[in-house]
Amino acid sequence: MNRYSKLSIALHWLIALLIIAAFALGFYMTDLQFSLTKLKLFSWHKWIGVTVLALVAIRLINRLFQAAPAYPESMEKWEKVAAHSVHIALYFFMFAVPLSGYFYTYAAGFPVVYLGLFELPAPIAPDPLLKLQLKTLHEILTTGMLMLISLHIAAALKHHFIDKDGITNRMLPRALTKDTQ
Template sequence: MQTLKRYPSLSIALHWLIALLIIMAFALGTYMTDMSISPTKLKYYAWHKWLGVTILVFVAIRLLTRLTLGTPDHLGSLKPWEKSLASATHVTLYVLMFAVPITGYLYSYAAGFPVVFLGLVQLPAVLGPFPELKDSFKDAHEILTSAMAILVLLHIGAALKHRFIDKDQTLQRMLPGRTEN
């Protein structure tokens, strides 16, 4: 089997698409929560849910892609602790990319509001209205979202460190448009 020098094109495309969707969902979620109740706020909540469902689907595809197509080995120049930290960060990001939309979904249904993807397909409810758990799911969604935002910023910082301080190829292996393998 050939050793990968960079991530497969599908992994790269999914990485950047998911990153964009997460930024959009975070920005919309932050903005809409401070709005007073209105038709616009309800529309933004629907859009936020659509983004969450879309992220969940693409993250599942990304994980399957990672498991089937593989990933490049860590660069030899990395210290053992950097390799361990990078691996732990990736695992934690995947857990959060699943957990954030799932807790949002559970919060929505516990609050008595269905998730209707694109206004067309209602996702099945794993629980009905459950006012006693609504606030717990909301808190979990917010805490996990904050944790993910912090980890994403650290991930970006690490990529920039590799590019501008270490001057290695870590970031370039995830940039689109490069064809060498």
């Protein structure tokens, strides 16, 4: 069975974990009363999101130079088109969601000091109207991303437990699969 490279697999799971953390923090922190803890959680949410953005850029460059393994013949043409379309849309959301959060933060007039170490470049000046629009955009995009990730996970589980065609194993570390090559 053709597999993704070790780098692709490592990036996939690292980014997946960071996205889960960003979602968990995002939903939790926004409902908190104003406090030092809330500010800290906002910072961690932003640092995790910016890390996702950087890792996704590396992942896209890697993906452009290294083609994904071909789908097995057992897959219908429409399934291949659907899978490919979902993957392209996932790349769109993995860029658009953190970018909208980043622009929102700067429109609100808050700098992002990455891991408390250095300030990231300001792409825009503070703007109260744009701030509200970007906040809404960040929320809409995260909802879209959540729906697409759910579809992606459902498809992976279907391939693994119903079709049993080994597709999901291509993105799992070899040690977790029964694949011999």
